[in-house]
Amino acid sequence: MKKNDEKNTHGFLSNLIFMIREQWNFEKKGVIIPFIRIPSDIAVALLGVLLTKVVLDAITKSIPAYEFLEQIGLLTILLMILSYVSYYTEQNIYMNSVKIWNLHFYLKKDWKIVDMDYPLFASPAGKTKIMKSHQALNRNIYVNMVSFYPHFVELVKNLFGLFSFCAVLVFLNPIIILLLILSYVIHGLVVLYIEKWEHKTKDERAIIDRKLDYAVHCTSDSSVAKDIRLYNMKSWINTIAQIFLNEKLSWQNKIASKHFLQSLLETLLIFLRNFGAYIYLIWKVMKGEMTIGDFALYFGVITGFGQWLEQIIQRLRKLSTANHKVDDYRYLMDTEDMMRRNKGALLPRLDEPIEIVLENVSFKYVGNDDFILEKINLKIHKGERLAIVGSNGAGKTTLVNLICGLIEPVSGRILLNGTNINEFNRDEYYALITAVFQKVCLLPASIAKNIALRCDNEIDWGRLCESAEDAGIKGKIESLPDGFNTNLVPSVTENGVAFSGGENQKLLLARALYKDAPLLILDEPTAALDPIAENEMYLKYDDLTKNKTSIYISHRLSSTQFCDRIIYLDNKKIVETGTHDELMTLGGKYRQVYDVQSQYYRSDEEEKAV
Numbered sequence: 001m002k003k004n005d006e007k008n009t010h011g012f013l014s015n016l017i018f019m020i021r022e023q024w025n026f027e028k029k030g031v032i033i034p035f036i037r038i039p040s041d042i043a044v045a046l047l048g049v050l051l052t053k054v055v056l057d058a059i060t061k062s063i064p065a066y067e068f069l070e071q072i073g074l075l076t077i078l079l080m081i082l083s084y085v086s087y088y089t090e091q092n093i094y095m096n097s098v099k100i101w102n103l104h105f106y107l108k109k110d111w112k113i114v115d116m117d118y119p120l121f122a123s124p125a126g127k128t129k130i131m132k133s134h135q136a137l138n139r140n141i142y143v144n145m146v147s148f149y150p151h152f153v154e155l156v157k158n159l160f161g162l163f164s165f166c167a168v169l170v171f172l173n174p175i176i177i178l179l180l181i182l183s184y185v186i187h188g189l190v191v192l193y194i195e196k197w198e199h200k201t202k203d204e205r206a207i208i209d210r211k212l213d214y215a216v217h218c219t220s221d222s223s224v225a226k227d228i229r230l231y232n233m234k235s236w237i238n239t240i241a242q243i244f245l246n247e248k249l250s251w252q253n254k255i256a257s258k259h260f261l262q263s264l265l266e267t268l269l270i271f272l273r274n275f276g277a278y279i280y281l282i283w284k285v286m287k288g289e290m291t292i293g294d295f296a297l298y299f300g301v302i303t304g305f306g307q308w309l310e311q312i313i314q315r316l317r318k319l320s321t322a323n324h325k326v327d328d329y330r331y332l333m334d335t336e337d338m339m340r341r342n343k344g345a346l347l348p349r350l351d352e353p354i355e356i357v358l359e360n361v362s363f364k365y366v367g368n369d370d371f372i373l374e375k376i377n378l379k380i381h382k383g384e385r386l387a388i389v390g391s392n393g394a395g396k397t398t399l400v401n402l403i404c405g406l407i408e409p410v411s412g413r414i415l416l417n418g419t420n421i422n423e424f425n426r427d428e429y430y431a432l433i434t435a436v437f438q439k440v441c442l443l444p445a446s447i448a449k450n451i452a453l454r455c456d457n458e459i460d461w462g463r464l465c466e467s468a469e470d471a472g473i474k475g476k477i478e479s480l481p482d483g484f485n486t487n488l489v490p491s492v493t494e495n496g497v498a499f500s501g502g503e504n505q506k507l508l509l510a511r512a513l514y515k516d517a518p519l520l521i522l523d524e525p526t527a528a529l530d531p532i533a534e535n536e537m538y539l540k541y542d543d544l545t546k547n548k549t550s551i552y553i554s555h556r557l558s559s560t561q562f563c564d565r566i567i568y569l570d571n572k573k574i575v576e577t578g579t580h581d582e583l584m585t586l587g588g589k590y591r592q593v594y595d596v597q598s599q600y601y602r603s604d605e606e607e608k609a610v
């Protein structure tokens with residue numbers, strides 16, 4: 001198993017190369033167009049200060065009107081053309097390319113999330129990683145990771161702008177350049193300090209965001225909508241969300257106070273700079289070393305020089321934020337699969353039942369000290385129908401998740417037909433398993449597609465009808481006007497229908513039967529079924545599990561009688577194992593629970609007999 005070695009940052013250069021490569025592969029013009037802004041923006045800034053000098057010189061030197069108009073007209077037209085180029089390229093970069101580009105990264109990120117190893121996906125560390133990658137691509141395209149490259153180009157532009165204004169200032173007094181740079185460096189250091197602090201506290205803030213998101217998400221989650229209303233959970237959720245919101249606000253206040261101090265310093269420095277420049281230039285004019293036009297030009301250049309420096313600081317700041325966001329995105333994308341994704345062990349035949357062996361398997365969840373399962377030894381024979389029973393929290397689902405390869409044992413090993421399941425390619429291994437879990441995952445598509453999980457042209461319609469029939473849902477589907485082509489999830493599909501809880505459970509069973517894998521796992525498959533449907537399922541159980549190894553989890557012990565063997569989980573271990581009759585004779589935990597469950601169904605005579 002490989003270890004995930006994660007550095008603090010990929011480094012600015014590495015991120016720059018990454019973003020340029022991504023942009024180049026996605027849309028080449030996105031790499032080139034931002035650079036068109038550089039000469040045009042610098043020219044606009046230079047022409048802006050030159051225009052004032054030309055006007056003032058023309059007035060003080062009383063040049064002929066046609067010459068004056070010619071100079072002003074030319075400069076104005078040039079300014080208009082260049083300003084348009086600037087505007088167009090900005091629109092092109094931000095309004096079109098960056099937005100689409102953002103979507104491109106979004107899709108790649110989502111694809112990565114659905115493809116991640118399940119243990120990491122389900123772990124708190126994985127959730128934080130996912131959350132941070134969401135934030136890296138927030139909708140504010142001016143400060144998310146996608147703005148990294150445009151900010152970089154702007155930084156290059158600002159540096160060129162600074163050099164060009166610097167060249168003019170050298171003629172005035174080079175010391176002014178040093179003083180201006182010094183004041184901006186002081187400001188820049190404060191900004192970078194704040195930026196670093198924000199980055200350092202990012203993880204702590206991400207955890208609060210994750211909690212807040214979860215609480216807020218609850219309010220629009222349709223699966224809990226009924227509970228929220230019936231239990232009047234509104235104010236309870238609101239109180240919890242408020243606690244997280246207060247934590248978030250407290251962080252934001254800390255950030256805001258730091259930004260306030262930074263703005264105060266900035267205002268003070270601007271005042272000192274402008275005041276100093278005025279005094280110096282007025283002194284020059286009074287000494288007769290400078291015309292009024294030169295005064296305007298140099299004052300404009302000093303202000304412009306400051307603005308370029310200011311822009312550089314702003315860009316560095318945004319670039320630093322964007323750089324961290326690129327890191328967050330790349331951490332998710334770089335997440336290595338711990339499970340085998342390359343060529344794995346040879347898969348057994350899909351049309352033959354399989355054998356599963358657990359050897360000394362122990363498991364505990366990340367961050368928990370207590371083991372959920374300890375030293376479990378279990379052999380599930382080829383074609384065996386095994387039932388797992390035990391009280392709530394005994395670890396039944398955890399055991400099944402381990403067998404499914406969704407989580408991995410902390411110690412011990414799980415073998416499939418003698419091969420450690422780690423040896424199989426992860427995705428190939430999933431092909432061996434079909435499971436019906438409690439949670440219903442339906443997509444806004446036709447019933448046929450929801451059962452087969454395939455596009456129309458790939459569906460085996462014969463197998464589809466057979467699976468629906470065996471799951472006891474065919475009649476219901478055929479009673480609908482569009483039959484198997486009826487859409488599900490009516491909230492998002494045209495003329496969609498919604499199934500009841502039991503019907504959804506039958507649909508999931510049909511999906512499992514359609515997949516037709518050698519290991520069938522049924523986690524409380526009859527929990528939502530009415531007694532007739534439940535009975536039908538038991539009667540068909542032989543057929544459903546024919547040529548398969550199956551695992552059946554149920555709290556209704558009467559249903560486990562259809563299985564070949566039952567294991568009873570308690571206190572992290574398998575405490576009883578045998579057939580229904582054997583366990584009844586044993587008179588242990590199984591018998592105890594069975595008796596409690598069945599007492600309400602017994603006739604008076606049976607009761608007396610007990």
Ligand SMILES: Nc1ncnc2c1ncn2[C@@H]1O[C@H](COP(=O)(O)OP(=O)(O)OP(=O)(O)O)[C@@H](O)[C@H]1O
Pocket residue numbers: 122365368372390391392393394395396397398399
């Ligand atoms: N993702 C998780 N992180 C931490 N602990 C977990 C997680 N999932 C389950 N547990 C804990 O593991 C224990 C076993 O849970 P599991 O779902 O396997 O029990 P179960 O026997 O299937 O219960 P039930 O009959 O109620 O479905 C429980 O105590 C539960 O709190």
